[in-house]
Amino acid sequence: MASAWGPGVASVVGPVGFLVVLLVGGCAAEEPPRFIKEPKDQIGVSGGVASFVCQATGDPKPRVTWNKKGKKVNSQRFETIEFDESAGAVLRIQPLRTPRDENVYECVAQNAVGEITVHAKLTVLREDQLPPGFPNIDMGPQLKVVERTRTATMLCAASGNPDPEITWFKDFLPVDPSASNGRIKQLRSGALQIESSEETDQGKYECVATNSAGVRSSSPANLYVRAHRPLADEDEHCFGATPGADCRPGLLARLF
Numbered sequence: 263m264a265s266a267w268g269p270g271v272a273s274v275v276g277p278v279g280f281l282v283v284l285l286v287g288g289c290a291a292e293e294p295p296r297f298i299k300e301p302k303d304q305i306g307v308s309g310g311v312a313s314f315v316c317q318a319t320g321d322p323k324p325r326v327t328w329n330k331k332g333k334k335v336n337s338q339r340f341e342t343i344e345f346d347e348s349a350g351a352v353l354r355i356q357p358l359r360t361p362r363d364e365n366v367y368e369c370v371a372q373n374a375v376g377e378i379t380v381h382a383k384l385t386v387l388r389e390d391q392l393p394p395g396f397p398n399i400d401m402g403p404q405l406k407v408v409e410r411t412r413t414a415t416m417l418c419a420a421s422g423n424p425d426p427e428i429t430w431f432k433d434f435l436p437v438d439p440s441a442s443n444g445r446i447k448q449l450r451s452g453a454l455q456i457e458s459s460e461e462t463d464q465g466k467y468e469c470v471a472t473n474s475a476g477v478r479s480s481s482p483a484n485l486y487v488r489a490h491r492p493l494a495d496e497d498e499h500c501f502g503a504t505p506g507a508d509c510r511p512g513l514l515a516r517l518f
Contacts, residue, residue: 294376295324299350301369301382305476307396308360308388312477313470315436316380317350318371328353329368339363343434354434360386387476395423397471402480408459409490416454418480420471427472428452431479433465459487 299317306312318324325348328335335342335353343352349371355363369380401419408414420426430437430448437454439446447455456463468482 291321292373292375293319293321295320295371295373295378297369297371297378297380300380301353301367303383303385305385305387306358307392307476307478308386309357310477311354311356311468311479312358312363312384312386313355313431313434313436313479314353314367314369314382314384315350316353316369316371317346318378319349320371320373320375322373322375323347323349324371324373325349326351326369326371329370330365332368335367341434345435352435355384358386360388393475395473396475397422397426397473397478399469399471399478399480403454403467403469403483405484405486407486407488410460410487411458411490414456414459414463414485414487415449416456416467416469416483416485418452418454418469418471420452420469420478422471422473422475424473426478429470429472430454431468431470437467456485461487463487 295318297316297318299315301314301316304312304314314328316326316328318326326344328342328351339355339357339359341354341356343354344350345352351369353367353369363386364384366381366383369382371378398421399418400421401417403416403418406414406416416430418428418430420428428448437446439448439454445457447457449455452469454467454469464485464487466482466484469480471478471480
């Protein structure tokens with residue numbers, strides 16, 4: 263008899279008419295890996311950066327690794343940055359070299375149930391080979407110091423044909439504004455706006471411009487988030503400044 267409660271639940275009528283509910287196989291079924299973020303083919307510029315993002319889901323949670331020609335990537339210029347408890351990984355190559363880095367790279371997701379693979383091709387061009395419309399970073403982010411709870415804006419402007427799409431990375435991992443409950447927004451200009459700054463926002467930021475002609479990354483810039491200090495306390499810690507002087511250069515110097 264089909265269950266009215268769904269799979270894993272059965273019902274029978276006892277000898278005195280009582281309804282008895284039996285749980286059958288109460289544990290959820292295991293699921294093989296499935297990609298929720300697949301890397302895309304990229305055309306980069308020699309001396310630049312390529313970042314391939316890959317993420318998978320499944321039960322148990324899969325582990326994502328990166329291969330080149332069937333072997334785990336292994337080079338001083340190749341770095342794998344894991345996230346989501348190893349269910350996601352960014353393959354970062356810097357600086358790009360042509361033609362040695364031109365290849366097809368493989369993202370592999372594996373758990374106890376199965377294994378799947380997705381491929382992404384990397385093409386690397388010299389500056390004198392770049393096609394018309396290749397993205398250019400006109401203004402990249404700059405070092406910034408912000409007080410905690412204040413708003414920080416990391417600037418980025420890019421040009422190209424067609425108009426490039428701008429995305430952001432923090433500490434080499436992709437920034438997902440939708441996961442911040444509205445606290446982090448990407449403005450129409452391409453800038454990244456961080457409201458109510460927290461210590462966890464501190465890090466190295468870079469913007470990436472992408473269109474059909476290729477991909478170009480900005481130079482990274484650090485964002486520092488510091489606790490608010492009353493002016494009097496700042497005066498006491500100025501580097502030889504007179505009372506009441508602007509201590510911000512000194513405060514910046516103490517960060518390094």
